[in-house]
Amino acid sequence: MIKGFKIELPKIPSNLERANFQDIFYEEEPYLSNCMITNAIIDDEDINKAVFSKVIFKNVSFINVSFKKIDMTDVIFENCDLSNARLSEGMIHRATFKDCKLLGVDFSEGSLGNVSFENCIANLSSFSDARLKQVIFDSSSLQSANYFDCKLSKVKFYQSDINDVDFTHTLLKGIDISTCTFDRLNVTLESLNGCEVSSEQAIGFATLIGLKVKQ
Template sequence: MVTRTFGLTTITLPELDEPGLYLSNVDSLDSSRGTVQDFAYGDADLRSLGLAETQLVTGCIACVRAKRVEFEGVNLHGVEIGDSELGSAHWTGSKLTRVRFRDCKLMGISLDGLVLDDVLFEGCKLDFATFEKVRVTGPVAFVGCVLTEATFTDCDLSDVVFTDCTLRLTEFGTGRYRNTDLRENDLSAIRGVANLAKVRIDPGQQSDLAEALVHELDIIIGDD
């Protein structure tokens, strides 16, 4: 079992080098049976990539570039997605378990109604991403990611770890953030500070949150 630990969270990753496991190269992620298993899919340059009511189980997606992505009811279990660019992506009503996103460009991606369990976003570009009604039921971490102007709305991010991330104008809207670990990040330019009840920070980050709150409330500091 392959695991990674960040802060107080340990994530179980896809184990694709398991002895006896063979991944078959596939030309498409679509299947008439609704399930694609033990697969390798990659080196594709697509205008669009659409999937619905599909299970992707034990496999890797690498070097895929798609200008438009539409996933609805697409569940992943034991899958790694690496070095890929998913443009204008809209992903709804799905569950991701033991999934790793590595060095992916997911700028502007919309994740709506997803359930995350043992999911790692590592070295990903998530600028302008929107997370809506995303619910975490197991370990989740964002490591070395860029989340400039990303937005979290009505999400349950309890116990999620953000580490070494760019959180410039990242907005944390209404939701649950109990024990969300924001240590090792610059928090001075985040939005939605008032919603971050019960998060975990380092002592030195108190001034970051104060600065973010001053900017958010457009407070004028001075004697004049």
């Protein structure tokens, strides 16, 4: 975990049983608990209002799956592909996404707490109108991601590519982007008040408002 930044990790039992994800389709309410799903393809499905608790997904493809209003607690996704998956209006707590492909994933209007994204590709993902508390984006690509009108609390972007990210109407006070790389951001000066940046980044922002920085 990043030095000086702590989040609660998923609480996963050590003796999880292997399960077949397709079994969820025979349940009146889609629910998974205390199990591990591996090497599965679950593409183009509608699995709305699902509940996942204490589950590990490894090498699973969820391309273009609808998980709207999902409720996830203590869940790990490892080496999974959730490209264009829809998790809008979801409740996601104590979850880890590690080495995952998250191109175009929709987390809009959701609530994320104690969530980590580690070495993920999440270009074009959307977190618009979402609430993020104690969330870290670590060594991930977030190019052109959308954080429009987000509520961010104790969120850290660490060594990630945030080029062309949209932070419009999102306050960045106390948010650390100092180790990230970008050529441009969509952000207002008011939103940047209190944002933690590197000296090089500060020079770049200064030029945006017409200042001439002498070195």
